[in-house]
Structure formats: C-alpha cells, structure tokens
Amino acid sequence: MSTDTGVTTSKSASSAAGERLLEVEHLTVKFPTADGLVNAVTDLSYGVARGQTLGIVGESGSGKSVSSMAVLGLHDPRRTRIEGSIRIDGQEVIGLSESRLRKIRGNSAAMIFQDALASLHPFYRVGKQLSEAYGAHHPKASARDGRRKAIEMLDLVGIPQPDRRVDDFPHQFSGGMRQRAMIAMGLINDPSLLIADEPTTALDVTVQAQILDLLGDLQREFDSAIIIITHDLGVIAEMADEVLVMYAGRAVEYGATRELLTHPEMPYTWGLLSSVPDVSADPDARLLPIPGNPPSLLDPPTGCSFHPRCVHVDKVPGDLCSTSTPELTPGGRGPGHLKRCHLADPDRIYATEVLPEIAPDLADGSATPAPSTATPSTTPPTTKEA
Amino acid sequence: MVSVQKESDATLTRHRSGGQPVLEVEDLKMYFPVKSSGLVRRTVGHVQAVDGVSFQVPAGGALGLVGESGCGKSTTGRLITRLHDPTSGAIRFEGTDLARLSPRQMKPMRRDVQMIFQDPFSSLNPRHTVGAIVSSPLVTHSMVPKDKVLSRVQELLEVVGLNPEHYNRYPNEFSGGQRQRIGIARALALQPKLLVADEPVSALDVSIQAQVVNLLEDLQKEFGIAFLFIAHDLGVVRHFCPEVAVMYLGKIVEIADRDTLYDRPHHPYTQALLSAVPDVKQAAIGGRRERIRIEGDVPSPINPPSGCRFRTRCFHAKEICARVEPPLMQIGRRHKVACHFPGELGKHPEEPVTARLLGVDDQGSPDPGGSPTDLGNPPGFSDTWFDLEKRTMAGARTTPGASANDTARDAG
Incomplete structure (x- = not known):
C-alpha cells in the first residue's frame, strides 16, 4: 500500500x-x-x-x-x-x-x-x-x-x-x-x-x-x-519536528513541520491556518472560517470526509470528492510530505488563492527555505520577513 | 526611541468615529470577603479581584480586556452587568451610574447591557427548548406582544445563522458553535447597546471560533452594538478590538489602541505576555521563539505584593517598584501604562520616570522637596500626556481650562 x-x-x-x-x-x-x-x-x-x-x-x-x-x-x-x-x-x-x-x-x-x-x-x-x-x-x-x-x-x-x-x-x-x-x-x-x-x-x-x-x-x-x-x-510550529493533521479519524496530512506549515497541501490544513487570527496579522482582514461543522463519526460522509466543508471541491473533476476516498500519498513536494486530497495542484491553489488572503508575509517567508520543487510565490515579497 | 505620539492617522480616525463613550467605568473595585472557618465566620481578608479599574467603551466600538486567569477580567464583566455588586466605583452607562441602582431600577437597564457567556454547554438550560431560551428575555421585558414572540424568535435565530425552524429543539441537539449562536441570539433579543462577551469563543473548536468571531463582527456593524470583549486569546482580541486593556492581578497595567499595544508595548508584563504566544510563522524558522521568561505564578490577590503588583515576576523590577505603586499614566495619545520604567522592549529607562510626579526619589523613598502630582484614575484619555522623552507633560498642561476634553481631569 x-x-x-x-x-x-x-x-x-x-x-x-x-x-x-x-x-x-x-x-x-x-x-x-x-x-x-x-x-x-x-x-x-x-x-x-x-x-x-x-x-x-x-x-x-x-x-x-x-x-x-x-x-x-x-x-x-x-x-x-x-x-x-x-x-x-x-x-x-x-x-x-x-x-x-x-x-x-x-x-x-x-x-x-x-x-x-x-x-x-x-x-x-x-x-x-x-x-x-x-x-x-x-x-x-x-x-x-x-x-x-x-x-x-x-x-x-x-x-x-x-x-x-x-x-x-x-x-x-x-x-x-x-x-x-x-x-x-x-x-x-x-x-x-x-x-x-x-x-x-x-x-x-x-x-x-x-x-x-x-x-x-x-x-x-x-x-x-x-x-x-x-x-x-x-x-506545533514551535515544538514539533513532524506534524500529523487528523480529520474525522483519518490522517489527512503528514510531514515535517516546516514543510507542512509553510506549504500545506490539504484544504483542511489551509482552513485551520486561515481561521486563527494571530498577533501580527492584519486586524481588518476578515477571518476565513471553515464552513459547517465536523462530521459525525457514526455516519461519516462518503468519499473524502472533508468534502462537505471543502471550498475547493469544484476544482476536482466530476464528483470524485464525494464518491472516492483519496489515499494518503506524497504530493508535489517530495516523498516526505503526504496528503489525502484529490486536488491536482494544491501548491498552486495555496500560493495563488489561500496565502494572499491569510498571510501575505508568510507567503514570502515560506519561499526562502523552500526545497527545489518549490512553486514560485506569486505574492509580492514583503520586507517584513527579510 | 520611536516617539509614542507617532500614531497612524487611520487609527486616530477610527477612534474619533467611535464617538462618545457608551460605558465609562471609573475606579471600580470588587473585594470579595474571605471568611474564617468555624462558628463565627469573621471576615479575615479580602480577595481584591478588581482593584481600581477605569476605562471607556465607545458607542458601537469594542474594548478588549485581556489577562491571565485570576486577573479579574471576568469579574469586571460581571460587575458591569451587575451580576456582582461592586465594592466601590462608578459604572456610568449613558450617564446612569449602574453601580448604585437597586435591582428594580436595574431591570430596565438590563435591556441595554447584555452578556454572552463562555461555556455554551452550561449557560443554556438543557430542559428548555431553544425557542423558550431565546424568547424568555422578550417575555420578561415585554418587548413584543405575545402573538409576535415566535416570529421574533425565528427572526433572531436567522440573524445568528441558525435554521429558524429549529426553535422547538433542545440545546443538546446542537453543536458547540451552534449553541454559542443560541446564546448570542438570546443576548440580542433585547437589542442591547452594550454586549459583554466573556470568552465567547474559547470553548469552541478552532474552525468554529472564526465563524463566531465573524458573526459578532457582522452584528456589531449591523446593529451598532458596543462590545466589552473579554478573552485570554491575544490573537482574537487583537482581531476584534481597536482598543485593548491588559489586566494583571485586579489592575489595568496597560491600555492602548491595538497598534500601539501589540507593536510597541511599554509594560514588561504586556511584553512578556505577547512574547509567550506561540506563533505559527515560527514554522518557517523552526524551534522555539526567543521570549521573555517570567518565572513563577500569579501572586495571591488576597495579599498582593506591595508597590507594583507585577514586580515579583518582572525582569526589570527595582527598589522603587516595591515601595511605590506606579500610577496608570498616559504616555501617548491613546496609551496609558502603569510602570515606573515604561519603554519598548530593551529600551526601558534606567531611572524611574514617575519619581518626580509621585514626589519620591529614584529608590522610592519620600522626597522632602518633591511635590506629588495627583494623576487620578480617569476612565478616558486626556489631550495632554506625559512625554517619555522630555519627561514632562506634553500639551497645554498650564491651562487646564482650555482643554476641551471633559476627561482632562488629570491635567490640573
């Protein structure tokens, strides 16, 4: 397997x-x-x-x-x-x-x-x-x-x-x-x-x-x-060497802390990152909550258990998200970073859609220590992290 | 040193547009008696839960109250809603002093001051339907005719994002976030002008917290409700409140607009508190962030330390701190701090800036030649303040009559 x-x-x-x-x-x-x-x-x-x-x-x-x-x-x-x-x-x-x-x-x-x-x-x-x-x-x-x-x-x-x-x-x-x-x-x-x-x-x-x-x-x-x-x-960011993100009883993302938190590849992790206001973010920016509630474990959703709350379902062809459970497989960033998601190019979506909204300066900071497969950050670099 | 007067125009206009304060709290104190055990339960001491707190909440604005557990922030909230009777001090709500009202006189005022509680599991009666919970304030205060109660309840449920058809359900049928929405609907039922939100999101899951914070923001905009937002989560408070007060052991140690407090805090406790918050962005660097380590626990409020209450854990404590209590002194347009050595981190002055004002020498002993200035403890901000660089009061201090601001009491 x-x-x-x-x-x-x-x-x-x-x-x-x-x-x-x-x-x-x-x-x-x-x-x-x-x-x-x-x-x-x-x-x-x-x-x-x-x-x-x-x-x-x-x-x-x-x-x-x-x-x-x-x-x-x-x-x-x-x-x-x-x-x-x-x-x-x-x-x-x-x-x-x-x-x-x-x-x-x-x-x-x-x-x-x-x-x-x-x-x-x-x-x-x-x-x-x-x-x-x-x-x-x-x-x-x-x-x-x-x-x-x-x-x-x-x-x-x-x-x-x-x-x-x-x-x-x-x-x-x-x-x-x-x-x-x-x-x-x-x-x-x-x-x-x-x-x-x-x-x-x-x-x-x-x-x-x-x-x-x-x-x-x-x-x-x-x-x-x-x-x-x-x-x-x-x-997690300050203590852990590796992170395991769990949702509805399954691992949905797993990898080294720096890698996972700077280049998350699973919409649920994006949601977690975007729904927490931190002490240096723009206070006037609206929080982006994960819609809906966690599913019941008595009757978990078909397919990907996160799909009823996921805002990126329409980016996956057909009704794959609601019919088949994605495997926990390495994403586009090497074998050390596993994710359970059908999205084909999560890195691009994260860099272009998620990051600019949640933390423009994090977008810049994450680009520096990135391994060879890094997607170029599309957000303008800020001087804050440099 | 960056001048404390240098504040962004944006912040300023935001405060100015806040207008007149809806709530003014002045020198509020709450001492809970400690009784001895035995037959004759004499009072052997007092828990000084809230000890001389003053602040303002602008109409339609929000003030954040942060601090560690036991610092008195929740007691302050409960005093304002008169769930406790204050020991002394004034709570002026639109000019009426709530601290002196009898329970009967208080009843009509409760319409305007409502509360959202922390724990959505214990603050809703499990034997009442949601409809009964939300309608009870409507009935108690005869807000709507009896035949309109149900439609009003459904309206309220819709406002907070619940299905209005669910009025017949019981609280156990809802998740934590939905229950908190029920609590919010109940608080909104009387169309209050001020909402005291005591840790409204800390019992909720991370992904649900953002939903509730956004809801509170929408309600504030739509209905112009003022918020006293009590929380220990510094990130949430910063997001919600343009102005934030930091409490330690029953006293406000620093109060300022958001940008000043989070970017240029001047009190060692605020600095330690902010540096203790774990930061997700640290992931890009790895390892623990450099921070100010403060040792030990909060001292007992029954027998607080002499002088400055934070001195037992302060990294900058000097002799004067044990002898004289630092006054909450205004050092910027919207910035007050209670410290003898206020300054940005690493730039705390070596000499106490407060000594001359208090009429003491640098060690805190009474100075025979000194003339103490009574700074008082006014709730708002004055047009004049103590300039940290020049060590004098800045602004029109010599002509107190010229000051237009009604809170400029301390200038004279």
Whole structure:
C-alpha cells in the first residue's frame, strides 16, 4: 500500500536517529454503541523516533486522543474494536494482556493528560501519588526511596521548595504547578515515549510557555520521543519536528513541520491556518472560517470526509470528492510530505488563492527555505520577513 | 526611541468615529470577603479581584480586556452587568451610574447591557427548548406582544445563522458553535447597546471560533452594538478590538489602541505576555521563539505584593517598584501604562520616570522637596500626556481650562 511506503521514506529522511521508537501501522479503532459503530480512527499510520517530537492536530472528535490512548492500551477491549499494529520499541501493544500492558504503561511509555486537576487524586498528597507511580515499576524500592524520587522529580520540573510541596494536596497547587506535577509523574520512570494530550490547553500563555520549555528541556536531557496532541498550530510550529493533521479519524496530512506549515497541501490544513487570527496579522482582514461543522463519526460522509466543508471541491473533476476516498500519498513536494486530497495542484491553489488572503508575509517567508520543487510565490515579497 | 505620539492617522480616525463613550467605568473595585472557618465566620481578608479599574467603551466600538486567569477580567464583566455588586466605583452607562441602582431600577437597564457567556454547554438550560431560551428575555421585558414572540424568535435565530425552524429543539441537539449562536441570539433579543462577551469563543473548536468571531463582527456593524470583549486569546482580541486593556492581578497595567499595544508595548508584563504566544510563522524558522521568561505564578490577590503588583515576576523590577505603586499614566495619545520604567522592549529607562510626579526619589523613598502630582484614575484619555522623552507633560498642561476634553481631569 502506498501509504506505508510513503511514511517510511518520510521518516528515514527526516530522522537520522534510525529505528523509530513508536511505530503505528494501519490503526483502526471502532466503538460499537447503541447508535451504531463509531469509526473513531481509520487506517492511521505514524511513528516517532527518539529525541523527536510529533505534533498531532485536529478538532475535537478527530480521533487524535483516541489513537494515542490506544498506544497505551487504555481502551477497554470489550467495548472497542482495534485493528492494525502498534509497536513500542519493537514490542507489539495490541492484544497484549493487561498485566503485560501495565509493565509498559508509565515505564517505557507515559501519558500527560489535559486536565491536571481531574487527573490527580484529590485525597492523596502529590508526593504520595508520584511515589506510587515510581513504586509500581520499582517493586524493591522502599517508601523512602519513592519519596526521595518524588522530591527529585518535583525539583526537576521546577516546583519551588519541592521537599515541602511534596506533602501538599493537588488543590494547594496552582494550575501550572499541577501540570508540572503531572509531567513529573509521567517522567518518574524515565519513559522513552511521552504522550502529552493537550498539555497546555487549560493554561495561560505565560504558564504554557514555561511548560513547553520544560518539555523541550526534558526531551534534550532524556532523549525521549514526545507526541504532543493539540489544536494550537502555534504550539506545533514551535515544538514539533513532524506534524500529523487528523480529520474525522483519518490522517489527512503528514510531514515535517516546516514543510507542512509553510506549504500545506490539504484544504483542511489551509482552513485551520486561515481561521486563527494571530498577533501580527492584519486586524481588518476578515477571518476565513471553515464552513459547517465536523462530521459525525457514526455516519461519516462518503468519499473524502472533508468534502462537505471543502471550498475547493469544484476544482476536482466530476464528483470524485464525494464518491472516492483519496489515499494518503506524497504530493508535489517530495516523498516526505503526504496528503489525502484529490486536488491536482494544491501548491498552486495555496500560493495563488489561500496565502494572499491569510498571510501575505508568510507567503514570502515560506519561499526562502523552500526545497527545489518549490512553486514560485506569486505574492509580492514583503520586507517584513527579510 | 520611536516617539509614542507617532500614531497612524487611520487609527486616530477610527477612534474619533467611535464617538462618545457608551460605558465609562471609573475606579471600580470588587473585594470579595474571605471568611474564617468555624462558628463565627469573621471576615479575615479580602480577595481584591478588581482593584481600581477605569476605562471607556465607545458607542458601537469594542474594548478588549485581556489577562491571565485570576486577573479579574471576568469579574469586571460581571460587575458591569451587575451580576456582582461592586465594592466601590462608578459604572456610568449613558450617564446612569449602574453601580448604585437597586435591582428594580436595574431591570430596565438590563435591556441595554447584555452578556454572552463562555461555556455554551452550561449557560443554556438543557430542559428548555431553544425557542423558550431565546424568547424568555422578550417575555420578561415585554418587548413584543405575545402573538409576535415566535416570529421574533425565528427572526433572531436567522440573524445568528441558525435554521429558524429549529426553535422547538433542545440545546443538546446542537453543536458547540451552534449553541454559542443560541446564546448570542438570546443576548440580542433585547437589542442591547452594550454586549459583554466573556470568552465567547474559547470553548469552541478552532474552525468554529472564526465563524463566531465573524458573526459578532457582522452584528456589531449591523446593529451598532458596543462590545466589552473579554478573552485570554491575544490573537482574537487583537482581531476584534481597536482598543485593548491588559489586566494583571485586579489592575489595568496597560491600555492602548491595538497598534500601539501589540507593536510597541511599554509594560514588561504586556511584553512578556505577547512574547509567550506561540506563533505559527515560527514554522518557517523552526524551534522555539526567543521570549521573555517570567518565572513563577500569579501572586495571591488576597495579599498582593506591595508597590507594583507585577514586580515579583518582572525582569526589570527595582527598589522603587516595591515601595511605590506606579500610577496608570498616559504616555501617548491613546496609551496609558502603569510602570515606573515604561519603554519598548530593551529600551526601558534606567531611572524611574514617575519619581518626580509621585514626589519620591529614584529608590522610592519620600522626597522632602518633591511635590506629588495627583494623576487620578480617569476612565478616558486626556489631550495632554506625559512625554517619555522630555519627561514632562506634553500639551497645554498650564491651562487646564482650555482643554476641551471633559476627561482632562488629570491635567490640573
């Protein structure tokens, strides 16, 4: 299948680190419900190497959280149908028994959840919860070892006076400190894979900046692979080496961050970029929202799942968009950049129709670092980026 | 240093066309009592949620209120709609002081001041149909005769882009963006002159946020509604509001027109806030953007730091900052900042510019020879301001009577 080869080549090109730590192939997750079968994730393939960061972007219901929960085996096998393959460091996760899974969880792969207050137990002291996570994978460790390790981790994530704060309850921590405690808990067993599910969504921008810096520092220190799930393209741009854009349970665009965000080839990614006002755009320019609403996963649209909201459907001959699902294939910009779209020349449409409207100066900035296959930018260059 | 007076003519005309302020807030304070535990619940302190806030919202214009959680921006919005009773201060809406009205007197005023809430999931009653939700303000205020209510509801639903045939449905049948439209339709039902929008898009998906922002923009143009737009998303606020106020721990630290605030902020907090926003354009360069790191968390509003409230996290804090509180001083035509060392990033002055005005020396100790000037805390902008380069009040300061602007109180 073309999907598979494309992904592999893209990865080997971008990461010199060699074998990828996490390998997800053709992952499909379905939930049977009273209303019917929910196709939460369909044929998803991606991977992360050590020391690399993958950003997963998408709206609520796009399957980004469901797919990463599958990596840790967090779905109830009785209520979930999972197909495909997930390998962490060569070890297949799907179909693993609960006791074997428990050895992986929190040890070689850990997760940081979005809402830190809901993810920490309100009755137990923060230090107790941290040392519990440590003790689970170090059965020989004494309570004192656990406490020492908890203090060490709280210090590492930048909590002041960790030897005193270790005995606090979660409600005594501020939002940013809770998220740090969550990160400390995720990192306490030195996992090689860290999945951060919207780690900063509930936080203020200054705290968000602190947490993102912390994640970056820790990654450099431990050489771990990080998956950041977010809807904030700014966070992706600053943190991720590669981006996976998801829509209605499928990967719709996948590639290196700089390449993908400067030359997106899928109308949904264009929509995401154009609907966010940033702090330097022209304030009088109208926002260009994506019309309509995300589709229901109970009854996904035929063909391309984005076609009911896509404004470029008429550029594809016939009713291809509504009848056949496009494959995730390399676009016109080399094998490292995959897209799921029928549009024949997305680069030209992006450069001539989308970019001038959303960010004329980005159009210029993107033209400079472009690889050999770059389409010449049709917008007049602005001096701002130069 | 770029002169602070140099402002584009476009900005100026935009403000001038805004006309008279529809809302004037002066020295507004809201202290929530903190009670002790036990049988006799004595008041042991106050949360100074809003502490002396002054601003204006022009008729048909928009003022943005940004800041981190706990800075008092939402409380300010709730005070203006009188969901809280303010501790002190004035909220003048078209000349009427809302802060002093009884609930009965307030009722007719509520027609003109409406609110859009953040969370479209908890702000709509799940047991009421959309028709009931949108029509209840119409019925309460007897806006239309009973037999016309339904047609008016359908009209409103159409205005906000919903199918008017859906008036019989329940909120759970709508998506987040559609629910927020229902909330907007409810706020529009009374044809308000001022809408307080408290984080109207932050609970929505990215692709839906733009739809709602565009809708609010259309409504503003069509009906001439003034907006107090409260949000923590600096990008959305910049897009929507020609004028923006930045709050920190219950106080406004900087207020300016959009271009000045985002391009030439003078307060260290504003600079740190702006530099913390992740930028999509960074993708072209890769890696993390250079930024001002501010350490730690927001201090408790029960026991705020002495002097300047931001000094505990400020990269430029000096001795004077702990001793004397910086006044919110006008330093440009439409630019006020509360800092002893106001300046563009990297160009903060070494000497406190406020010392002489406050009658203190450079370390903040009272200067026996100094004569403190009372700058006051007026809501609007004055025709005279403190020139940062010349260190004097610019404009006709010696003849305060000549100033035509009614808010030029601080000139005298």
